[in-house]
Amino acid sequence: MRVVIAEDAAMMREGLVRLLTDRGFEVCAAVADAAALRVAVAEMVPDVAIVDIRMPPTHTDEGLRAALDIRRDHPGVGVLVFSQYVETRYAARLLADRPAGVGYLLKDRVADVADFVDALTRVASGGTALDPEVVGHLMRAGRDTAGLGSLTPREREVLSLMAEGRSNAGIAGALAITPGVVEKHVANIFAKLGLPSSDSDNRRVLAVLRHVGG
Amino acid sequence: MTALRAPFTALALRQVVFCVAGVVSAAVILAVPAILPALGALVVWATGATSDRPVAPLFLVLLPLTLVLLVVLAAPLGRGLSRVHRGLADRLLGVRVDGPPARRSLVSDGPGWRAVAYGLLKVPLAIPEGYGAFCYVFGVVNLSYPVWWPLFRNHPPGTTLGPVHALTPFGTLDTRTFGGTFLIAAAGLGMLLVAPWLMRAGIAMDVAAMRRLLGPRGLAERVRELQVSRARAIDDAAAMMRRLERDLHDGAQIRLATLAMNLGMAAEKLGAEGPPPDLAQARELVALAHRGAKDALADLRDLVRGIHPPVLDNGLGDALATLASSSAIPVEVEVSLPSRPAPAIETIAYFCAAELLANAAKHSRAGRIGLGVSGSGAHLTVTVSDDGAGGADPDGPGLSGLARRIAVVDGRMRVFSPAGGPTLVSIELPTHV
DSSP states (O other): OEEEEEOSSHHHHHHHHHHHHHTTOEEEEEESSHHHHHHHHHHHOOSEEEEESSOTTTOSSHHHHHHHHHHHHOTTSEEEEEESSOOHHHHHHHHSSOOSSEEEEEGGGGGSHHHHHHHHHHHHTTOEEEOHHHHHHHHHHHHHHSSGGGSOHHHHHHHHHHHHTOOHHHHHHHHTOOHHHHHHHHHHHHHHHTOOOOSSHHHHHHHHHHHHTO | OHHHHGGGSHHHHHHHHHHHHHHHHHHHHHHHHHHHHHHHHHHHHHTTTTSSSOHHHHHHHHHHHHHHHHHHHHHHHHHHHHHHHHHHIIIIIOOOOOOOOOOOSSSOOHHHHHHHHHHHHHHHHHHHHHHHHHHHHHHHHHHTHHHHHHHHOOOOTTOOOOOEEEEETTEEEEESSHHHHHHHHHHHHHHHHHHHHHHHHHHHHHHHHHHHHTSOOHHHHHHHHHHHHHHHHHHHHHHHHHHHHHHHHHTHHHHHHHHHHHHHHHHHHHOSSSSOSOHHHHHHHHHHHHHHHHHHHHHHHHHHHHHOOGGGGGOHHHHHHHHHHTOSSOEEEEEEOSSOOOHHHHHHHHHHHHHHHHHIIIIIOOSOEEEEEEEETTEEEEEEEESSOOOOOTTSHHHHHHHHHHHTTTOEEEEEOOTTOOEEEEEEEESOO
């Protein structure tokens, strides 16, 4: 799997290159700013680009803007936005047109290598990966307005993992339950929230996020 | 003894210059109402308008014109005069009078008109000043008569000469003999001893008038000043928070994230149980993480010191000594404060000193830096001097930013930094906010 990394902090960039190379990814470019990122993506057309939000020269949101451009110009390239802070608004902008091949994670998540690699793989193959922090925000916001209060604690857990972009198998693994049980929970959740059930993970994420107001 | 030494100090000389300048400006002030119509008349004459017309109607035109000109120009002229006198008082007497706020309109310029009032008052004020300066200058001249006598009175014996005159406040003294010159010298000495007190009296009245008429006045102006400084304080606080966020984001936070990543990788290399799958790599990653943790700690330590140096709790003396010891250029620290200022003032003084030291280290190419803090009652003064290249620009971003920050507590900064050096920056702060 081919990856382009855009991250301005050198030690983080090198650490990521090392981690991904070690895990069998092919890092075809590791750059330090948004302009170089656009060039690298256009040239290499990787499976996925890891993009820091805050990069030179303005250190504001040039990474996010580059990520949106890449999603528009290269629909086949997955974009994992990678930041030290999560903004629900940014997540909404990233997911706006199609919640496919996109992710938004806190940099802290890289500490759990397996989870991080899993999220990256998901994004590269057209799935989604939303940071639990963002999902948590949305869940708290939706507790009163979207009827999440009627869910059991277990169902809320399942819903959170679903919103992060995980498949039924992934949810089963994370909660140490069988996929069959997960399916039952999912069916209950969709029924309680009055959502049309859907098989595709992406469509599920979208439905859930729309429902809770993301 | 002090009374005897008074005429022979540098201050006395500066007072003489100030008094003479006062007399000159009084003369100019008196002349202005005459100069303007004279100029007008000159223009009329030069254009030949007087040749075939009677003069009286001309004056009827010129007089109101002059009055209008005087009214329009008075406030700006007053402001110019105010600037000159505040500058003179600052440079020569070390008396600092704050400037009035900037002009808002041409005619309703309160501070400008108050400066005009000062200008009119300057005429009587210049009398004692001029008298003092006269006593000083002619005291010196009279004192020197016995020295000149043998140089000029070396005519052949029997030559009849007129008397020599000497000016004193009580008329002229005449003498035809060498002995008489000593009488003149004695009168000169008396004048010289009295002069500083005369000048001091005149200057004291002048300074009082300056403070009253040239400085900022009125609650409204003070409120405006405070509004500006409050806005600055808020901006500074916001900028400080942004800087903190940036420092944490780019420093400790990224280091810790990288450290967590390395530890995560190391944990994988060690495996969940049993013999580690890749011990060598795990060791390397742990070593990397260890280094990262130490770097993060150093980062945080620097950041904490930047927020509030803990040693400042022991007082400015200790804090500045610590600061000085980390300077690349040797710094001599001298702190003498009768009591501890308010904590906020200590913090401001500390960061001013830190920034000035950093400036000196960066730009001055100095061999030594002097850092002094002295205080007397309500004010303390931080001075940073170096023997470097000079040319520090008080309006540059660094120093003007510093001036802005200390203005929030009504502090003042003065910069003496001629090209070629040396540089002296002094900052005056109130000891309590």
